[in-house]
Amino acid sequence: MKINPAYTSQIGHHKFMKKHGISSHESAAMVIARKAMKFNKIEKVPVKNILQNKDKVLLKKRFEQWKELTKQWKTYTFGQKNYLLYKVFNIK
Numbered sequence: 001m002k003i004n005p006a007y008t009s010q011i012g013h014h015k016f017m018k019k020h021g022i023s024s025h026e027s028a029a030m031v032i033a034r035k036a037m038k039f040n041k042i043e044k045v046p047v048k049n050i051l052q053n054k055d056k057v058l059l060k061k062r063f064e065q066w067k068e069l070t071k072q073w074k075t076y077t078f079g080q081k082n083y084l085l086y087k088v089f090n091i092k
Contacts, residue, residue, distance in 0.1 A: 003035045007066040014069070018085045 005028075012027030020027070057068045076084070 001036055003032050005032065006063060007070070008032055008035075010066055010070045010073070014085070 008028040008031040009024055012029075012031045013024055016022060016027040016030050017024055022030075052072055057065055060068065073081070
């Protein structure tokens with residue numbers, strides 16, 4: 001079975017890495033496994049507190065949403081990224 005690996009690292013980073021305390025490689029593997037098991041087509045972008053212009057971004061296709069999130073994510077510092085991820089997943 002062929003799985004498109006596009007944005008698996010970014011999806012895994014935002015959806016699974018902090019939440020489950022796993023590495024970026026393991027979280028990307030989880031995304032690929034979920035795709036292979038057909039849990040859903042493409043993971044939803046966690047827009048809460050992360051995306052700028054989220055209304056405009058949400059009108060795009062899912063891959064384009066992840067592309068925009070990745071582009072915006074690169075502008076944050078390490079500390080800001082940690083703060084946002086903990087805030088998104090309500091980790092204390």
